[in-house]
Amino acid sequence: MxxxxxxxxxxxxxxxxxxxxxxxxxxxxxxxxxxxxxxxxxxxxxxxxxxxxDDVIFADHDHALAQLEGFLGATDLDPGEALVEGTADVLRLLVRDPEAARLRFELMHDTPALRDRELVITHRYERVFARYIRRVQQPATPGWVAPALAASLVAVHNATLRDWLRDRIADAPRAVTRDLHRLVALYERWLSDEGDRQRVLVAVYDASGSADAVLGAVAAQLGRESR
The missing domain is CATH 1.10.10 (Arc Repressor Mutant, subunit A)
Incomplete structure (x- = not known):
């Protein structure tokens, strides 16, 4: 059916x-x-x-999954930014009605059967993320990257949602966006070709200067680049 x-x-x-x-x-x-x-x-x-x-309790997740798949399928954002925005949008949907979110949390906490379905929902999110990551990742990316990053995105989302439900944070979307940026930065080399590009350093110096002067000019330019 x-x-x-x-x-x-x-x-x-x-x-x-x-x-x-x-x-x-x-x-x-x-x-x-x-x-x-x-x-x-x-x-x-x-x-x-x-x-x-069950469908009543998990209806918001069904909406969120459909929203996430549509967003990742159509976005032109950089892959890392798309993953951050897509995940944050899921959280925005789930916390838009605080009463429903808290009641749902209490029900799942007290009902083992619902926790089992929650685990199934978690795997569905991971599959959506992993499909997108495999589509946009750089050539020769290790096979573990997509499932590892997908699971990490869901873990950060869920941890933020639990903190919000327990009144540890007030602005859940802002918190998850901050933490997701930190997460995807760890995978940047596989999500963007920027990590494979060589940096070109241009230093201007007096051709008649000593070797120490030339090295000093290069060191000064490196210092400015790193800031």
Whole structure:
């Protein structure tokens, strides 16, 4: 059976109401009928729009994955910047409704079955990133680079999201953007051809000067280049 499409963004308020009911009654104790009542729909309408209980909880991730794939497939940004922006956009989507984000976090913390699906979602993000990285990486890039960087992008994202949920940081998108720039810098040699280019150093000196004077001019130019 094909995967059920995520509910449209216009259903966000209903999705939050359903997640709130799940948090209040508990995942196992809540039926699809309870969720339909919570959002003011018939059971058949609820199933058409949202699918299962799990689908309600993970709807934002389905939107985020679709958004990420579309962005990486169309962007003209430098690969490192594209990875930073794409990951930060995922986080912006997931934290746009703080109540829903916190309720979802509590549900997953208390429900082993949801943690299993969260792991599946994590692997889906990693596959999206790895496909893009393989497409844009430099020739002769080691095979481990794409999966390693993909997993690291997801790890940084998830760590930032957890810090935000626990009130350790206030601006999650800003924090994740900063940390992701640090991460992709470690992989720059495989994402950009800049690392393989030789730098050309131009130093102007008096041809009649001594060897020490020439070396001094070169050293001074190197100092300016490094700043």
């Amino acid at each position: 094909p995967a059920k499409p995520p509910p449209a963004p216009a259903d966000q308020q209903s999705s939050v109401a359903a997640i709130r009911r799940l948090a209040e009654q508990g995942y196992e104790a809540t039926t699809a009928g309870d969720l339909a009542d919570a959002v003011g729909m018939s059971r058949s309408t609820f199933f058409r729009r949202f699918g299962s209980k």
